Amino acid sequence: xxxxxxxxxxxxxxxxxxxxxxxxxxxxxxxxxxxxxxxxxxxxxxxxxxxxxxxxxxxxxxxxxxxxxxxxxxxxxxxxxxxxxxxxxxxxxxxxxxxxxxxxxxxxxxxxxxxxxxxxxxxxxxxxxxxxxxxxxxxxxxxxxxxxxxxxxxxxxxxxxxxxxxxxxxxxxxxxxxxxxxxxxxxxxxxxxxxxxxxxxxxxxxxxxxxxxxxxxxxxxxxxxxxxxxxxxxxxxxxxxxxxxxxxxxxxxxxxxxxxxxxxxxxxxxxxxxxxxxxxxxxxxxxxxxxxxxxxxxxxxxxxxxxxxxxxxxxxxxxxxxxxxxxxxxxxxxxxxxxxxxxxxxxxxxxxxxxx
Amino acid sequence: xxxxxxxxxxxxxxxxxxxxxxxxxxxxxxxxxxxxxxxxxxxxxxxxxxxxxxxxxxxxxxxxxxxxxxxxxxxxxxxxxxxxxxxxxxxxxxxxxxxxxxxxxx
Numbered sequence: 312x313x314x315x316x317x318x319x320x321x322x323x324x325x326x327x328x329x330x331x332x333x334x335x336x337x338x339x340x341x342x343x344x345x346x347x348x349x350x351x352x353x354x355x356x357x358x359x360x361x362x363x364x365x366x367x368x369x370x371x372x373x374x375x376x377x378x379x380x381x382x383x384x385x386x387x388x389x390x391x392x393x394x395x396x397x398x399x400x401x402x403x404x405x406x407x408x409x410x411x412x413x414x415x416x417x418x419x420x421x422x423x424x425x426x427x428x429x430x431x432x433x434x435x436x437x438x439x440x441x442x443x444x445x446x447x448x449x450x451x452x453x454x455x456x457x458x459x460x461x462x463x464x465x466x467x468x469x470x471x472x473x474x475x476x477x478x479x480x481x482x483x484x485x486x487x488x489x490x491x492x493x494x495x496x497x498x499x500x501x502x503x504x505x506x507x508x509x510x511x512x513x514x515x516x517x518x519x520x521x522x523x524x525x526x527x528x529x530x531x532x533x534x535x536x537x538x539x540x541x542x543x544x545x546x547x548x549x550x551x552x553x554x555x556x557x558x559x560x561x562x563x564x565x566x567x568x569x570x571x572x573x574x575x576x577x578x579x580x581x582x583x584x585x586x587x588x589x590x591x592x593x594x595x596x597x598x599x600x601x602x603x604x605x606x607x608x609x610x611x612x613x614x615x616x617x618x619x620x621x622x623x624x625x626x627x628x629x630x631x632x633x634x635x636x637x638x639x640x641x642x643x644x645x646x647x648x649x650x651x652x653x654x655x656x657x658x659x660x661x662x663x664x665x666x667x
Numbered sequence: 668x669x670x671x672x673x674x675x676x677x678x679x680x681x682x683x684x685x686x687x688x689x690x691x692x693x694x695x696x697x698x699x700x701x702x703x704x705x706x707x708x709x710x711x712x713x714x715x716x717x718x719x720x721x722x723x724x725x726x727x728x729x730x731x732x733x734x735x736x737x738x739x740x741x742x743x744x745x746x747x748x749x750x751x752x753x754x755x756x757x758x759x760x761x762x763x764x765x766x767x768x769x770x771x772x773x
Binding site: 370373374375378446452454455486487488509510511513515539541574575577578 | 706707710712713714715736737739740741743744745770771773
């Protein structure tokens, strides 16, 4: 799987600023997005797949990689990880190109299709777009601290884009996972001061990072504070301190002008809301014949769509992908007649699958 | 059927009948008790079904597992009585259980 990612990135780099041309762009590499590659592939429609996560699987990878799923037809029990792995195996013959760790920010109609652009500036030109974005894109969770929005982008950050923004600053990092520990170790050398706040003295992060952090604390080069941030103190967009409730229940202030909270990921609809599609309660209404949105050529399949009787099940998404592909074929190959075929008997399908 | 009482941050009480074998999270969702989000659907992967177990009931509900403890890192205002309600599976002993719902789910 990492191989696919490398191909995607190399491909993007090679083309520089000129858009990548493809039949279909699939937004979301969860199980339904992956299976869409298969159904489109059988109909000779090539796809590029974009996902905000750094690996395929969507919620199966992020939320429940090891949890057993019991309602995938013919697989009495399968983990999210295993299901993803099998889908990747199944779609291999169609050579999808993956673009991980990117979010599609812009989608606009062109004369003969669509143009898309990711937050990394990678552009695509596609004849059709399939939104298989599940519960939305995984984004860092905002802790429910009063007034935090005002500090975001100036004092409060959920990711480090430019390390220089943190040079010579009084930095507070909150969390106990790998992101919190990695940034503690990376920013400590350039910070004026750095404190890591975590609610307990046990960490989920790699033991090696935890040991390195403890060495820095022992050497007096940073602080480890056991407690929870309960309040932000500052003026305008400038943070000056955080109020912490310590392990003993006592409150105290910790001066800082940069705060990096790492509280995991949550799903947000994100830029999809700005693409001019009809939305209903953060879902995209579709018809149940083609699973097309209010915009011709843009489809929505899986958990993100809604229609009467909709069930948010992986198996429903698979069905939706198959029907979507029929209509997709009409747009991509308007002059070609579509003949319904079975993979068990059609030599043309079997050739595409590489089995004969 | 064991009776479960949820108290929200304003003090409003919701007493509902729970089923043995179901979780305190599922029971809340089924009965439209507000304040429990359960974004991941009960996979112990999101910390949005956070509750505070009433002091008198902590002996019955026991201690969180390592996985739950790790996930509680993502919750807000975690206290010693904090639990993820998707990890509280109802037994007959839960009859009368009181849990409090925090103002915010992380």
